Ligand SMILES: NC(=O)c1ccc[n+]([C@@H]2O[C@H](COP(=O)([O-])OP(=O)(O)OC[C@H]3O[C@@H](n4cnc5c(N)ncnc54)[C@H](O)[C@@H]3O)[C@@H](O)[C@H]2O)c1
């Protein structure tokens with residue numbers, strides 16, 4: 001098992017990654033001060049069915065616990081479910097010593113983290129990620145829920161006590177979720193590490209390659225890159241915005257599709273291709289990435305998207321300032337920067353992009 005230490009101004013914490021990492025859970029909980037009075041596991045029905053018993057087995061006879069399950073899917077990262085989790089926590093008598101366990105992918109990590117960050121003004125939580133994508137979402141402390149008007153519009157920065165990443169849980173992921181998670185791995189490589197990008201290009205030529213040592217390398221290097229950024233800029237005053245590469249359009253697509261019918265990573269993949277298409281210097285990089293993604297089975301952009309609706313959503317992006325849409329672009333691999341755009345200029349480019357992709 002590997003350990004990566006996350007260092008942020010508000011908290012330092014370990015990420016344990018590897019087969020059977022879940023066996024660390026009891027030890028991690030026992031090390032907390034004050035000792036938790038009780039534990040609340042929040043998960044979704046799919047993950048609950050598969051792995052809740054493994055987590056409960058680590059708690060049995062040591063901690064008193066309750067479990068709460070919500071429906072799967074990003075449309076469930078909602079105010080209604082946030083409220084339902086809070087009500088359950090109150091009913092079950094969680095107090096300020098209690099700990100929430102977020103067992104699932106990024107949807108669960110984000111909503112359960114937000115519940116923890118706001119219950120009685122903030123209690124502790126532990127991330128137990130079960131998707132490849134969650135190498136990104138479980139680290140760095142961004143938590144929150146969606147609003148029909150925009151993705152992750154309501155939330156808090158709240159760091160977990162630990163991340164326990166049991167890679168044996170990843171064996172049941174469906175193919176589209178493997179693609180979704182790998183898109184964020186590609187993002188980390190593109191914004192921060194040209195040699196890691198080359199490694200991925202060479203070694204991941206089919207989804208089948210995403211296992212064993214390659215999978216572990218993807219997760220650990222992705223987490224290290226995220227830590228390098230978040231440790232310098234926890235609250236996104238500057239360089240953390242680079243982690244949003246591909247997200248300005250990606251989030252707009254997810255919102256237009258009502259957080260259904262597309263995975264987060266697929267939407268981000270479209271957003272990265274769009275960003276790379278905007279500058280002469282990265283057009284070839286974008287064309288190569290497009291061919292690779294196609295070979296890995298990523299879908300083309302959804303049809304029937306309204307350009308003006310997408311642009312309206314991009315204007316409300318959290319990086320936008322006044323009427324300026326701030327896009328994360330690359331000078332080249334490993335060199336991200338922020339480029340300001342007026343909506344009218346992006347509209348034309350997006351129309352062209354959607355026709356060709
Ligand atoms: N906080 C952050 O920094 C951050 C970073 C990236 C993404 N996100 C957020 O994360 C969310 C996406 O996360 P995700 O891609 O993990 O999606 P998800 O949590 O919705 O999981 C995807 C699907 O896979 C299922 N699933 C999860 N683990 C499984 C397993 N081991 N085996 C079988 N099925 C499993 C889930 O039930 C769900 O149907 C989005 O809401 C996105 O905004 C947050």
Ligand SMILES: O=C(O)C(=O)C[C@@H](O)[C@H](O)[C@H](O)COP(=O)(O)O
Nearest residue numbers: 136140142151152240243244247318
């Ligand atoms: O951690 C970050 O910072 C990121 O931007 C990581 C993204 O992959 C993630 O999707 C994040 O939730 C987007 O944040 P938002 O602030 O744009 O909602």
Ligand SMILES: [Zn+2]
Nearest residue numbers: 184247264268
């Ligand atoms: Zn993301």
